[in-house]
Amino acid sequence: MTELMNALVLTGYGGPEKLIYTQVSKPVPQKGEVLIKVGACSVNNTDLNTRTGWYAASESFQSILQDRTKNNIDTSTSWQQAGIQFPRIQGADIAGKVVEIGDGVEPGIINHRVIVDPWIRSGQLAEYKYIGSEINGGFAEYAVVPASNIYPINSSLSDAELATFPCAYSTAENLLTKARVSAEDTVLIMGASGGVGSAAIQLGKIRGATIIAVVGSKKENFVRELGADYVYDRDEELASNLLQHQISVGVDVVGGDYFNIIFKSLEIGGRYASSGAIAGPMVDLDLRDLIYKDLEMIGATRLESEVFQRLVRYLEKGLLKPLVAKVFPLEEINEAQKFFQGKNFSGKVVIEI
Numbered sequence: 001m002t003e004l005m006n007a008l009v010l011t012g013y014g015g016p017e018k019l020i021y022t023q024v025s026k027p028v029p030q031k032g033e034v035l036i037k038v039g040a041c042s043v044n045n046t047d048l049n050t051r052t053g054w055y056a057a058s059e060s061f062q063s064i065l066q067d068r069t070k071n072n073i074d075t076s077t078s079w080q081q082a083g084i085q086f087p088r089i090q091g092a093d094i095a096g097k098v099v100e101i102g103d104g105v106e107p108g109i110i111n112h113r114v115i116v117d118p119w120i121r122s123g124q125l126a127e128y129k130y131i132g133s134e135i136n137g138g139f140a141e142y143a144v145v146p147a148s149n150i151y152p153i154n155s156s157l158s159d160a161e162l163a164t165f166p167c168a169y170s171t172a173e174n175l176l177t178k179a180r181v182s183a184e185d186t187v188l189i190m191g192a193s194g195g196v197g198s199a200a201i202q203l204g205k206i207r208g209a210t211i212i213a214v215v216g217s218k219k220e221n222f223v224r225e226l227g228a229d230y231v232y233d234r235d236e237e238l239a240s241n242l243l244q245h246q247i248s249v250g251v252d253v254v255g256g257d258y259f260n261i262i263f264k265s266l267e268i269g270g271r272y273a274s275s276g277a278i279a280g281p282m283v284d285l286d287l288r289d290l291i292y293k294d295l296e297m298i299g300a301t302r303l304e305s306e307v308f309q310r311l312v313r314y315l316e317k318g319l320l321k322p323l324v325a326k327v328f329p330l331e332e333i334n335e336a337q338k339f340f341q342g343k344n345f346s347g348k349v350v351i352e353i
Contacts, residue, residue: 002026007140008333009087013053016334024089027136027144029102034109034147036116039159040327041138042093043340043349044167044195045276050084050133084133091138091351092118092131095162098150105147114150115162116143117170117308128302138163139330141353151312161322164348165315166308168195171275172251173203173311174303179249179273183208188247190262191254192228193219193346196275198323200251201226206319212245214238214258222346226321234258239265249273256280266295273298323347 005026011018029035049055094116098109116138120129131137131145153162175196181187187204191197192213204211205227213228220231232241238258242265250262250272256279263272263285272295277283289295314320325345328336330353340349 005141031103033102035100039096040163041091089136090132094138112152169199172199186210259283
């Protein structure tokens, strides 16, 4: 008889009604894979972006969506423009315990607590996959992942705390890596109180950089406590305030109208790195800023395993602070995502399984 587990299943593109809390078959690890009893898994923007079809760069998305989802598959509305197949279990930030292994996996890993690198790397960049997007993720009692993606953790941190790290902190470390941030840099972080932004503050300080944090109202103390050297409210004379700084790197997860403020604040030879656009993906770019200031624009999505390994080393040394804003049970995912979308918090929203 097939063993069942509780899971949150995304059944198609649309609103919260597309998320169904139900029972599905418990997965079985195949060769080179492990089965994890999930303890916790965080909510991320990519969960909502996938559900709503946000990644489709087309004004005609709705008409395309109606045609392509008839067969429960779409070929243009995932982050990599390679298709999402439904039903899908989302959730990239897995923390839990290995309870079963497939052939070829070292038996000593059984019963170890682990966190999971959500990037499945295979060949060229275009072939990379993401847990919770191209393969099932952690919004379930159990998840199967490649053994190469797990990292044993000996830590006093709870599963909920550990689940704050994989997606947000690896994204932030990837941004800083691709932007070549060092102790010589002054780094402007837009959206500094969110999951990626707050991680970037901590990781930037590890590199010795000077950090300028831009946040919403009433979040200034939060980022100061994380180590930000300068803090500005994004709604108060931001452009003029930034003029007093020589900013070499802009780290952006916000986009929208703030793009130009960041881009124009960069010094000659500066670098702009982005991994998100929660305020909107469409921006105005004056090519004269790019050309005559010799600026670099860097997109930072896919990351190499060394980036995640470096993150794990920081974590094991106690250099990183888990930032849990609120915890919800899996069956309350709609409430969790509503809270997440409100952005009236700092840190990460976590689902306990």
